[in-house]
Each structure stands twice: as C-alpha cells, then as structure tokens.
Amino acid sequence: MPIFEYKCNECGKKFESLSLDKDSQQAACPHCKSQKVEKQFSSFASGSSKAASKGFTCPSGGCCPGCNQQ
Numbered sequence: 001m002p003i004f005e006y007k008c009n010e011c012g013k014k015f016e017s018l019s020l021d022k023d024s025q026q027a028a029c030p031h032c033k034s035q036k037v038e039k040q041f042s043s044f045a046s047g048s049s050k051a052a053s054k055g056f057t058c059p060s061g062g063c064c065p066g067c068n069q070q
Contacts, residue, residue, distance in 0.1 A: 002018075002019050003016050003017070003018050003019070004016065004017055004019055004027070004039055004040075004042075005039070005040040005042045006027050006029075006037040006038060006039055006040060007037065007038050007040055008029035008031065008032060008034055008036065008037050009034070009036040009037065009038055010029065010032050010034035010036050011029060011031055011032040011034065013029060013030075013031045013032070014040070015027075015029060015030055015031070
C-alpha cells in the first residue's frame with residue numbers, strides 16, 4: 001500500500017495519503033477538504049539495519065522512520 005504525497009491547489013498545503021488500491025477515491029486535502037490536489041514526486045529511502053551500521057545516509061537528511069541517522 002503506497003503512500004503518496006500531494007499538494008493542494010486551493011490552500012497550498014502538502015500532505016500524504018495512503019492508497020489502498022488503484023481504484024480508490026481521489027485524495028482530498030485534510031486542511032480545506034478540496035479535491036483539487038496534485039500528486040508530487042517524492043524520494044524514498046530503503047535499507048536495512050546493516051546499511052545503517054555501515055554509514056547509510058538517508059536522502060532526506062536522516063529523519064525517516066526507522067532511520068538510525070539523526
């Protein structure tokens with residue numbers, strides 16, 4: 001189940017939405033409830049505890065869940 005990042009075209013807020021399947025209802029902004037949203041490109045990190053112990057650096061600066069690089 002992928003998590004997608006969106007930006008609202010009405011209020012400009014960015015948010016994430018979990019997609020349960022490809023036919024699911026379009027995401028709506030949790031701030032203003034608008035469905036005028038745009039899917040954003042986002043980077044991701046993958047690795048294991050072995051990668052973290054070998055100096056793995058998270059592309060987002062080490063703030064992703066489970067990342068040992070703070």
